[in-house]
Amino acid sequence: MQENQVAYVRSEMERPLAAPAGQKGIVHWLRTNLFATPADTVLTLVALAVLAWFLPPVIRWLLIDAQFTGENRTFCATVSQGGIQPDGWSGACWNFVTNKFGQFMFNTYPVDERWRPILCGVLLVALLVPFLTPRAPYKAANAVLLFVALPIVGYVLLIGGWFGMRYVPTREWGGFMVTIILSYVGIVVSLPAGVLLALGRRSTLPVIKALSVVFIEVVRGVPLITVLFMATKMLPLFMPNNAKIDDFACVLVGVAVFASAYMAEVIRGGLQAIPKGQFEGADSLGLSYGQKMRLIVLPQALKLVIPGIVNTFIGLFKDTSLVYIVNMFDLLGAVRRNFSDANWITPQTPLTGLIFAGFVFWIFCFGMSRYSIYMERRLDTGHRK
Amino acid sequence: MASEQVLRGSEAPKVPLIYNPVVRGIIFQVVAFVALLALVVWIVNNTQENLRRIGRTISFEFLNERAGFDIGQSLIAYSSDSSYSTALVVGLINTLIIAVVGIVTATLVGFVIGIGRLSRNWLIRSICTVYVEVFRNIPPLLVIFFWYLGVLAILPQPRDAIHLPFAALLSNRGLTIPTPVWGEGAWLVGVALLVAIAMCWFTARTAKARQMATGQRFPVFWTCVGLLIGLPLIALAAMGFPLSFDVPVLGAFQARGGMMIGPEFLALYLSLSLYTASFIAEIVRAGIRGVGRGQSEAAHALGLRPGTTTRLVIIPQAMRIIVPPLTSQYLNLTKNSSLAIAVGYPDLVSVGGTILNKSGNSIQIVAIWMVVYLTISLAMSLFMNWFNSRVALVER
Numbered sequence: 020m021q022e023n024q025v026a027y028v029r030s031e032m033e034r035p036l037a038a039p040a041g042q043k044g045i046v047h048w049l050r051t052n053l054f055a056t057p058a059d060t061v062l063t064l065v066a067l068a069v070l071a072w073f074l075p076p077v078i079r080w081l082l083i084d085a086q087f088t089g090e091n092r093t094f095c096a097t098v099s100q101g102g103i104q105p106d107g108w109s110g111a112c113w114n115f116v117t118n119k120f121g122q123f124m125f126n127t128y129p130v131d132e133r134w135r136p137i138l139c140g141v142l143l144v145a146l147l148v149p150f151l152t153p154r155a156p157y158k159a160a161n162a163v164l165l166f167v168a169l170p171i172v173g174y175v176l177l178i179g180g181w182f183g184m185r186y187v188p189t190r191e192w193g194g195f196m197v198t199i200i201l202s203y204v205g206i207v208v209s210l211p212a213g214v215l216l217a218l219g220r221r222s223t224l225p226v227i228k229a230l231s232v233v234f235i236e237v238v239r240g241v242p243l244i245t246v247l248f249m250a251t252k253m254l255p256l257f258m259p260n261n262a263k264i265d266d267f268a269c270v271l272v273g274v275a276v277f278a279s280a281y282m283a284e285v286i287r288g289g290l291q292a293i294p295k296g297q298f299e300g301a302d303s304l305g306l307s308y309g310q311k312m313r314l315i316v317l318p319q320a321l322k323l324v325i326p327g328i329v330n331t332f333i334g335l336f337k338d339t340s341l342v343y344i345v346n347m348f349d350l351l352g353a354v355r356r357n358f359s360d361a362n363w364i365t366p367q368t369p370l371t372g373l374i375f376a377g378f379v380f381w382i383f384c385f386g387m388s389r390y391s392i393y394m395e396r397r398l399d400t401g402h403r404k
Numbered sequence: 405m406a407s408e409q410v411l412r413g414s415e416a417p418k419v420p421l422i423y424n425p426v427v428r429g430i431i432f433q434v435v436a437f438v439a440l441l442a443l444v445v446w447i448v449n450n451t452q453e454n455l456r457r458i459g460r461t462i463s464f465e466f467l468n469e470r471a472g473f474d475i476g477q478s479l480i481a482y483s484s485d486s487s488y489s490t491a492l493v494v495g496l497i498n499t500l501i502i503a504v505v506g507i508v509t510a511t512l513v514g515f516v517i518g519i520g521r522l523s524r525n526w527l528i529r530s531i532c533t534v535y536v537e538v539f540r541n542i543p544p545l546l547v548i549f550f551w552y553l554g555v556l557a558i559l560p561q562p563r564d565a566i567h568l569p570f571a572a573l574l575s576n577r578g579l580t581i582p583t584p585v586w587g588e589g590a591w592l593v594g595v596a597l598l599v600a601i602a603m604c605w606f607t608a609r610t611a612k613a614r615q616m617a618t619g620q621r622f623p624v625f626w627t628c629v630g631l632l633i634g635l636p637l638i639a640l641a642a643m644g645f646p647l648s649f650d651v652p653v654l655g656a657f658q659a660r661g662g663m664m665i666g667p668e669f670l671a672l673y674l675s676l677s678l679y680t681a682s683f684i685a686e687i688v689r690a691g692i693r694g695v696g697r698g699q700s701e702a703a704h705a706l707g708l709r710p711g712t713t714t715r716l717v718i719i720p721q722a723m724r725i726i727v728p729p730l731t732s733q734y735l736n737l738t739k740n741s742s743l744a745i746a747v748g749y750p751d752l753v754s755v756g757g758t759i760l761n762k763s764g765n766s767i768q769i770v771a772i773w774m775v776v777y778l779t780i781s782l783a784m785s786l787f788m789n790w791f792n793s794r795v796a797l798v799e800r
Contacts, residue, residue: 062523226436240777242739260457377542
């Protein structure tokens with residue numbers, strides 16, 4: 020009398036039911052994201068109308084009607100302006116950019132010697148990429164090479180005059196190369212200087228504190244242009260007789276001073292966010308001031324303010340364009356300078372050149388901000404309140 | 405034995421003076437101070453010697469000399485015969501004009517874009533995100549050149565100027581807008597406006613007091629709108645409309661009549677406000693998102709409608725987060741207005757730069773710049789701190 024017990028064991032999962040009609044797919048997406056309410060619908064339609072009015076001419080100008088080849092202005096000028104394009108034509112003049120690319124990058128740096136800045140650039144990239152990749156080994160050696168060796172090698176290479184290399188004075192430098200040099204020096208100087216100033220501002224020693232506060236607040240209170248004017252017009256007056264300072268060096272000093280003050284405030288924010296217990300814990304372990312800051316406080320503080328530090332770098336990178344006002348030609352200055360080249364004067368040239376320069380600046384700044392978001396996520400150990 | 409040791413240990417230990425933190429601090433500060441003093445003395449000495457060599461002294465007397473250059477835009481009486489100091493005042497006024505107009509526009513655009521980035525509408529959100537990411541990552545100087553050289557310079561000649569609404573004309577010489585011309589008896593309109601403002605203030609106060617006392621509300625906003633528009637209109641009608649407009653008409657080289665706003669001002673104004681707006685948008689977004697979700701849920705649970713929730717619960721708390729960084733953006737805009745020198749808009753730095761090149765008194769000019777900008781920064785920080793203390797929530 021064996022009872023056959025039949026048990027039902029499901030061996031595979033029941034397939035989920037399809038979503039109710041209207042809760043899935045493109046129609047649902049459109050309904051929730053574009054036409055949720057009457058007001059939303061109106062907004063969407065207005066935005067679509069604006070885009071339809073604005074985008075096609077822009078795309079036509081940038082790509083479809085644009086001129087890509089040609090060695091001089093006639094390719095970008097209409098017949099009545101002395102060119103080959105039909106009257107009423109308007110489009111980007113990309114051949115201006117391709118023809119002047121070397122000038123935009125190096126401005127008046129001698130053509131035969133341009134391998135030197137290119138080599139420096141290659142070295143910079145070769146050192147920067149492993150430095151910024153978290154998994155790459157030998158960080159300490161990498162940092163020494165990047166922040167100590169590279170400036171020396173770069174200086175020797177760019178100025179020349181040694182080892183049979185031709186001497187290239189700084190007034191022949193220019194273009195994107197100058198933008199990179201200015202931001203690189205600004206970054207390399209401002210980070211340690213900013214740390215020192217921030218520690219000075221948080222110090223219990225009244226004289227040190229007062230000096231730091233005055234320096235930071237004065238520099239942050241005035242525009243960069245006045246700092247640059249001060250560096251180029253007044254710094255030479257401060258030096259002893261006959262000491263001639265290079266204009267480029269003056270600008271470097273100005274940019275570094277300016278960036279340091281901003282960096283100091285960012286780092287101070289980080290220092291203030293460290294709980295008091297960390298300082299007291301370090302003290303109770305018997306660490307000296309230097310050890311306490313170097314091993315306990317700064318690693319935590321700097322990690323907290325990475326977004327702020329990168330924002331300062333981005334600001335610095337954009338601000339380097341201001342050296343144009345004190346007669347230095349960075350990327351923007353080099354582009355601007357070529358507008359007055361008689362071989363290229365057309366109504367389309369300035370817009371094209373500026374869009375190119377803007378695109379280069381944009382790529383770099385946007386890349387930096389993305390990298391900062393990535394690092395922030397990576398370093399987030401969940402200790403944040 | 406043991407007690408002896410304890411006794412001995414409780415005596416002040418003999419530590420070399422150099423390890424005493426107080427003494428160390430003093431030594432360190434004295435060294436730093438002396439080093440700085442030496443540097444300053446060295447710089448002052450060098451400067452004096454250099455100035456003597458080129459036959460100059462540091463004095464501000466040159467400010468009374470004849471300027472000898474023209475300024476395109478000036479609110480006060482100025483000609484090339486005026487003194488350098490008058491020129492600097494004109495520059496300062498122009499700086500303040502661009503700063504105020506730019507701050508107002510940047511705040512409006514920034515708030516709209518910032519709120520737009522939080523919209524449920526995907527299209528609006530994307531457009532606002534693209535705007536912020538584009539403008540935030542481009543140097544303001546480039547944006548100024550973009551407007552000045554790329555857009556405004558290739559507009560048509562004044563004789564074929566573009567007609568805009570309200571009879572404004574736009575050409576490569578700038579924007580010309582109609583100006584009101586006040587006739588006989590127009591003073592009454594001004595008086596009516598002042599009376600309306602006073603009545604508004606009074607209404608707001610009494611309405612608030614009444615709501616606090618009885619809970620009854622009064623439509624303050626619409627009353628004020630009615631007062632501010634109605635009273636001046638009544639005054640105008642009473643005086644028989646003593647108002648006409650000086651409408652610009654096309655000219656060969658320049659539009660005639662109306663008020664002309666130069667391309668330099670337009671380029672600077674558009675760039676600074678659009679550039680700063682992208683930063684303000686991010687601040688506004690962060691501020692609104694910084695208000696906890698529980699706040700709006702609690703408000704909904706109390707039965708407040710979405711609009712009321714935003715106005716009475718979200719915005720007041722968001723302002724607490726928004727105001728401090730907003731202050732630094734306002735200061736940035738003011739400082740960035742010094743980029744005027746790149747397009748020749750006569751602001752303080754631009755005028756100062758001209759004087760510096762003409763007279764060579766670099767130390768004095770840079771000193772004036774620094775003092776003026778530091779004063780502006782200080783004044784603006786004080787005002788915004790006061791504003792911040794009003795919007796800041798009082799916590800237990």
